[in-house]
Amino acid sequence: xxxxxxxxxxxxxxxxxxxxxxxxxxxxxxxxxxxxxxxxxxxxxxxxxxxxxxxxxxxxxxxxxxxxxxxxxxxxxxxxxxxxxxxxxxxxxxxxxxxxxxxxxxxxxxxxxxxxxxxxxxxxxxxxxxxxxxxxxxxx
Numbered sequence: 729x730x731x732x733x734x735x736x737x738x739x740x741x742x743x744x745x746x747x748x749x750x751x752x753x754x755x756x757x758x759x760x761x762x763x764x765x766x767x768x769x770x771x772x773x774x775x776x777x778x779x780x781x782x783x784x785x786x787x788x789x790x791x792x793x794x795x796x797x798x799x800x801x802x803x804x805x806x807x808x809x810x811x812x813x814x815x816x817x818x819x820x821x822x823x824x825x826x827x828x829x830x831x832x833x834x835x836x837x838x839x840x841x842x843x844x845x846x847x848x849x850x851x852x853x854x855x856x857x858x859x860x861x862x863x864x865x866x867x868x
Contacts, residue, residue: 730767770803
């Protein structure tokens with residue numbers, strides 16, 4: 729997993745985490761199991777972007793710091809979405825979009841991680857061949 733509950737608390741405070749995860753009438757404690765579940769989901773989502781370019785699991789400390797930031801953003805926005813639905817603020821949407829954009833850049837090799845070969849390329853490409861309408865010997 730790319731982040732911890734402590735990382736989430738450092739980002740949004742424990743009080744906010746309690747409000748987002750405790751479904752009781754009088755919220756008192758955050759739901760540890762729910763937060764860990766969201767962290768696991770976000771980590772698997774991140775792995776989905778990385779698997780074709782980098783060997784998993786990622787172990788480089790600098791790479792983990794980049795991925796921790798992305799994971800925290802994904803988890804926080806997912807917790808807000810769970811609590812207030814799809815109508816969350818534009819700033820939260822931008823935060824999620826930025827995290828996904830960074831994952832896309834990592835996948836395409838624009839942002840490079842130290843964990844893989846710097847020349848790593850996706851493992852396969854899609855190639856199609858078009859039918860020729862004219863032969864090379866045709867004179868126009």
